[in-house]
Amino acid sequence: MDKPVCLIDRHSDGKLCVQQSALQILEQIQQPVVVVAVVGLYRTGKSYLMNRLAGKQTGFALGSTVESKTKGIWMWCVPHPTKAETTLVLLDTEGLGDVNKGDPKHDTHxxxxxxxxxxxxxxxxxxxxxxxxxxxxxxxxxxxxxxxxKSSDEDADDSSEFVKFFPIFIWAVRDFTLKLKIEGKDVTEDEYLEFALKLKRGTSRTVIEYNFPRECIQKYFPSRKCFTFLSPTTPDKMSCLESLDPADLSSEFLKVTDNFCKFVFHDSRVKKLKDGHTVTGRVLGHLAKMYVDTISSGSVPCLENAVIAMAMIENEAAVKEGLQVYQSGMEKLKESFPLKLKDVFSEHQHFSNTATQAFMKRSFKDTDGKYLKSLEDNINKLFDGYLCQNEQASKRRCEDLLSSLSAPMMEKFVQGFYAKPGGYDLFCNDLEDIGKKYNSQTNKEVKAEEVLEEFLKQKSVDSKSILQADKKLNEREKKINEEKENAILLKQEIKAKEEKQRQLEEKMKTERQSNEERMRQIKEKMEEAIRLQIEDAERAMESKLREKTDLLEKGFKEKAEMMSKEIEEFKRRSAEAETNRAKELALMLENSNKRHEETMAMVMEQHREQMMAIQQRNPLSLDACCIL
Structure with missing residues (x-):
């Protein structure tokens, strides 16, 4: 983006709405995003900092009057300057506290x-x-x-969970004129912030009102940072700040601004959902619309509901994306049909694994494996289609080959070459010779045995007519030859079925390997999710323990005891969540393996029944076949 666009605006009725053009931009961003939002009272110079983070002097509107310039929330997406394959999304928000706003809740939203x-x-x-x-x-x-x-209990206070997913908090103090000293000692900017957030002792209404916002900041934003900026230039030049040369700005102001940008670039984390799933630009767009629609409807945004809704949207898209990956690879392969079956299986396995990887990268919270199963089922349907197309191509090639090899024999047949004593033996010899040449040239074609079986069945009509007309043979010899011919046909039929069985076993082996790879990817993804969940819980626990220690050191024993209870509850919830994740992993692996085994057992049973039907159809010919 070469300039910012409005992400969230306000309708004439006062309700917030998301701009479709901004969502279309976010939809194209498949990289993880670091999202930096600036908030604060209007006319405090928020937009200038955002422009600096974008590496530009102009972009977000600065304005030069007492009127609030930015309306709603504006967005600027730029490549992250220090994190590869990551997009930096800057959100400049409407100034808080503007007296011209009619809705007192607007700023809160x-x-x-x-x-x-x-x-x-x-x-x-x-x-x-x-x-x-x-x-x-x-x-x-x-x-x-x-x-x-959580959505389970509308009245429950779950604010203790905020620490898991709330952003890093930076307090940027503009036009700072004081010396950083407390009780005569030099302090850092961060120490100055913590001093300002220090709680007072007491239980009076005044003390409670004084402490409440400070407690909220400490509780919800354990990762805090402070920057103090001197005035950038003289008052008469402030109105044209964005057009000033760096030489016209205070060197101290520029130094702090550079430090601020370096901190944001280095310490700002990639945005994640409540369950640890990485947010891409596309997901951020869905989240923005979801939250805005919820607020506009008069409801309260719920993190759990957002994750569930996002999971549905992303998992459906993940299935489509996986199928596209598989289909695009197989479509290119189709241009080379017919191929040996092992080559088709090998490529299918490769593209199936790649499709699963694409699905895993985008999907999340597919606990019961519903969407993964959908991907598997659709890939299997497509694969069966490609196998059919490869078989058809193989069949055409084999039929063309047999047609070419049998042309001289057919010409002899038309000319009556075999209509003489001993003609049946001549016909059988020519037919056997065609079979040998055919087998040497088909090079393990998928349909080679089946096409040969059909060819022999067709030629058996000619063979029988030649046999009956051959005066060299008596009735007993004719009967023996007829039985012998039936045995050859049955032998070829069994051979074709056995080849199909071999191909089926090869397919099952490929599917088994694909299933093992699929389960490996499931396990890897879930273990990574558990690891991230543990890291988030540990980070939140550390902040709560620091808060408890700080309360004890400053004499707030009662608050520290309350914090101890909160920590115990937090531990219980974290352990429960970790256990649930482990159960989800075991369930997904079990379901995936069960589906695979059931499918393979069903296919094998169907093939076994087909073979039994062949063997039961003509036991006499089968005996002759065995003798041959």
Whole structure:
């Protein structure tokens, strides 16, 4: 994108809506995304920081009046400057606290969307981080009413889970004029932020109101960072900031801006869903629409519902993507038909595994294997179609070969060459010679035995007429030759069926190997999901333990005890989630293996019944066949 576009706008009725043009851009981004959103009071210079992160001087509108310039949420997607194969998505939000807005909840919804969509949240303010600045960040205290983690209990407070998926929090203080000193000692920007978030002791209403937003920030955003920016230039030049040369800006301001950008580029994580699934641009677009539609309907966005809905959308798309991968590979292979069966099986296995990889990369929460089964079933249907096309091509080639080899014999037959004493033996010798030449030239064609079987059946009509007309043979010899001929036909029929059995066994072997590879990929994906889940839980646990230690050190014993209970509950939920993941893995592997074994058993039983039917049809000829 060479410039930002509006992602979320507001209808004339005041309701938020997602712009289709922005969704189309996100739909094309299949890379993981790092999403950085900036929020803050209007006219505090948020857009300038976003432009710097994009590596541009202009882009997001800066404005030069007291009127809020940015409306809704604007988006700019650029290649990530330090993370390969990753897209940096910048979200510049409408300024909070604009008196011209009619809906008091509008700002809360904008803030809530910024939190839900971002992996790094930048809060932009001016002056100092005093009590007024903290109180201006009232939207943090309203998040429990605006976001639900689970849908099971509408009234339950699940805010303790926020820490698992909330973004990194950066407080950017603009036009900072104070010295970074506390009680006469030099402090860092981060220490200054923590000092501003320090809780007061006491139980009075004033103390509770003072502590509440600070507790929320500490609880929901354990990863915090602070940057303090001096004024970039003189007041008279502020209105044309985006057109100024770097030489016209404060060197200290530029230094902090560079440090800010480096931190964001290095420390901002790829956006993930609640269950640890990596968010791509396409998924981000679906999430934005889902959250906005939920808010516009008057409901509260639920992380669990979002994951379930996203899983359905992505899994259906993953099946289509896997099929496209398989089909495109096999369509190219089809141009070389007919091929030896082992070559077709080998390529099928390769493209099937590649299709499964594509499916695994995009799918998530396919616990019962429903979508993977759909992919398997569709691939098997396509494969059967390609096998049929290869067989048809093989059949045509074999028929053409037999037609060419038998042409001289047919010419003899038409000319009456075999209509004489001893003609039957001559005909049989020519027919046997055709069979030898045919077998040497078919090179294990898929349909070689079947086509030969059909050819011999067709020629048996001519053979019988020649046999009956051959005056050299008596009735007993004719009967023996007829039985011998029936045995040869049956032998060829059995040979054709045995070849089909061999091909079937080869197919089953290929399917077994594909199933083993599929199960390996399932296990690998689920184990990675469990690993990420454990990492997220450990990171959240560390932040809660730090918070508890901090509370104890500062004398908040009662709050520390409450935190201990919260930690125990958190441990219980994490262990339960890990156990459920392990059960899901075992279930998926079991279902996949069971489906494969059932299919193979059914196919083998069908073939066994066919062979029995052949053997029972003509036992006399079969005995003769065995003697031959």
């Amino acid at each position: 904008i803030f809530c969307l910024a939190v839900l969509l971002s992996s790094t949240l930048v809060y932009n303010s001016r002056g100092t981080i005093d009590n007024k600045a903290v109180m201006d960040l009232q939207y943090v205290t309203e998040l429990t009413e605006c976001i639900k983690v």
